[in-house]
Amino acid sequence: MTNPVFLALDIPQIDAAKAMAEKVKAHVGGFKLGLEFFCAHGHHGVREIAQVGLPIFLDLKLHDIPNTVAGAMQSIHTLEPSIVTVHASGGRAMMEDAKAAAGDGCKVVAVTMLTSLSGPDLERMGMASSVEDQVLRLAEMANLAGLDGIVCSGHEVSAVHSQWKDGFFVVPGLRPAGAAVGDQKRVVTPRQARDDGAGVLVIGRPISRADDPVEAARAIEATL
Numbered sequence: 001m002t003n004p005v006f007l008a009l010d011i012p013q014i015d016a017a018k019a020m021a022e023k024v025k026a027h028v029g030g031f032k033l034g035l036e037f038f039c040a041h042g043h044h045g046v047r048e049i050a051q052v053g054l055p056i057f058l059d060l061k062l063h064d065i066p067n068t069v070a071g072a073m074q075s076i077h078t079l080e081p082s083i084v085t086v087h088a089s090g091g092r093a094m095m096e097d098a099k100a101a102a103g104d105g106c107k108v109v110a111v112t113m114l115t116s117l118s119g120p121d122l123e124r125m126g127m128a129s130s131v132e133d134q135v136l137r138l139a140e141m142a143n144l145a146g147l148d149g150i151v152c153s154g155h156e157v158s159a160v161h162s163q164w165k166d167g168f169f170v171v172p173g174l175r176p177a178g179a180a181v182g183d184q185k186r187v188v189t190p191r192q193a194r195d196d197g198a199g200v201l202v203i204g205r206p207i208s209r210a211d212d213p214v215e216a217a218r219a220i221e222a223t224l
């Protein structure tokens with residue numbers, strides 16, 4: 001089995017991020033580079049981390065009009081990411097154009113509802129539906145738009161998997177039992193997410209901020 005864990009390298013210093021990647025590379029399947037790292041280091045930073053030799057997931061959460069998102073997808077083409085995120089709330093046309101611009105070999109997945117949000121946050125945004133219904137609705141739109149899959153929490157992945165059998169599901173908000181939750185609200189263990197149908201497990205601080213990141217990554221791998 002390929003290791004499904006992508007380590008979120010939310011580390012602003014390029015040398016420290018690369019050193020972390022080198023340290024844990026035997027115990028993860030890839031690296032996720034998000035806004036913190038990309039805004040600081042752009043294409044150069046991505047190329048540095050890619051030298052470590054594992055797949056790169058660019059979690060840029062693109063969200064704009066279709067033409068702009070398609071242009072952004074074309075601008076990251078040369079980095080050959082294996083996965084890129086857009087926001088499902090950008091709409092179906094935006095997702096269609098993002099997928100068309102991505103080219104072969106790059107999965108495009110739509111962020112549905114951030115794992116740092118929960119039911120009361122939806123209410124405050126004026127949305128009457130439950131979290132699961134909202135995620136299922138956005139997942140259906142992403143499927144119709146031709147995307148490869150979605151990002152959701154471990155709370156919804158089983159329901160989404162039932163609705164979208166061959167979808168590709170990326171799950172962040174993962175915590176080993178007893179680990180600090182921090183700003184995440186919809187949390188499950190890596191093993192639970194895997195059992196419920198997640199294809200990629202995104203894990204950041206439980207590894208990157210552990211006293212011993214190699215041991216933390218190894219211990220998570222052993223539970224899968």
Ligand SMILES: O=c1ccn([C@@H]2O[C@H](COP(=O)(O)O)[C@@H](O)[C@H]2O)c(=O)[nH]1
Binds near residue numbers: 111113152173205
């Ligand atoms: O809904 C989402 C979408 C993306 N993320 C990203 O995943 C990691 C999680 O990091 P932890 O340190 O394990 O909490 C982070 O890079 C987020 O930007 C998410 O958490 N939730």
